Amino acid sequence: MNGSxxxxxxxxxxxxxxxxxxxxxxxxxAAYAAVPLYDWFCRTTGFGGTTQVASAGPSxxxxxxxxxxxxxxxxxxxxxxxEPEQTSxxxxxxxxxxxxxxxxxxxxxETTGVASYNVSPPTVGGYFSKINCFCFTDQRLKAGEKxxxxxxxxVDPALAKDSEQDDLDTITLSYTMYPVRQPETxxxxxxxxxxxxxx
Numbered sequence: 001m002n003g004s005x006x007x008x009x010x011x012x013x014x015x016x017x018x019x020x021x022x023x024x025x026x027x028x029x030a031a032y033a034a035v036p037l038y039d040w041f042c043r044t045t046g047f048g049g050t051t052q053v054a055s056a057g058p059s060x061x062x063x064x065x066x067x068x069x070x071x072x073x074x075x076x077x078x079x080x081x082x083e084p085e086q087t088s089x090x091x092x093x094x095x096x097x098x099x100x101x102x103x104x105x106x107x108x109x110e111t112t113g114v115a116s117y118n119v120s121p122p123t124v125g126g127y128f129s130k131i132n133c134f135c136f137t138d139q140r141l142k143a144g145e146k147x148x149x150x151x152x153x154x155v156d157p158a159l160a161k162d163s164e165q166d167d168l169d170t171i172t173l174s175y176t177m178y179p180v181r182q183p184e185t186x187x188x189x190x191x192x193x194x195x196x197x198x199x
Contacts, residue, residue, distance in 0.1 A: 051119055051173075054129040057154050061094035066155060071174035072101060078179040079107035080141070085148075094157040096131065100148050101175065105141035112140045112180040120172045127159040128171060138180055 068091055070084035085100040105111055115135045119128045134149040141147060151173070159165050 051117070051125055051153075052127075052129040052156070054131050054154070056131065057096035058094045058157050060157060061092050062157050062160055064093045064160060065090050066093060066168065067170045068097075068155075069170060069172040070099060070101070071172055073174070073176040074113075075176055075178045078113050078177055079111060080105055080113055080177055082175070082177050091155065093155045093159060096152065096154045098150055098152045100150050101134070102146065102148050103139065103141065103177065104146045105144060108143045110140060110142050112138050113177040114138050114180050115175045115177050117173065117175045120174065121168070123164065124155075124159070124168065124171055127156040127162070127165070128173070129154055129156055135175065139177075 067088055069088040070086065072082045072084055074080050074082050081104040083102055085102060089097065089099065091097050103113070114137065117133075117135050119125050130151065130153045132150065132152040134151070139147065139149070153173070155171070159168070
């Protein structure tokens, strides 16, 4: 007589299915968490040339000087000219510096772009701190519009305590502008305007 209790094989099947479901859910959750965790890791450690964020400059400036080069690139599909105001400057470690980049929309229509950045060599990312930056903020430019955008940064004096940076004399701050696709305006047939709150 079978009774109401499931067989051992049935219990094993149910347990296996449940374990697989939990595993799939965990993998999906990990996939969604991977990007913010990686971003946090890069910002914390400077991995891959990711710079740091600061609210104020350091309390002291060192005599050691470094050359900081500025690089600007535009990804395909964005009809912009993008360039630094100057290609390089000499800065003292710990000195707060403001530099400008200029962007021009060379198309006959409004377009939107967003900048990402990194510094090289990658090992210096943990010592390169930005107080103000235009990166990761949508920049919408009308046809032919020009815009100057500033970056405020410093090289952390802690760099002088890192023996691996003893031979460092040049840092390159590189930006790339990418196109941002704007949502299409809903089409209204027969010239009618949709009533508020109705689809």
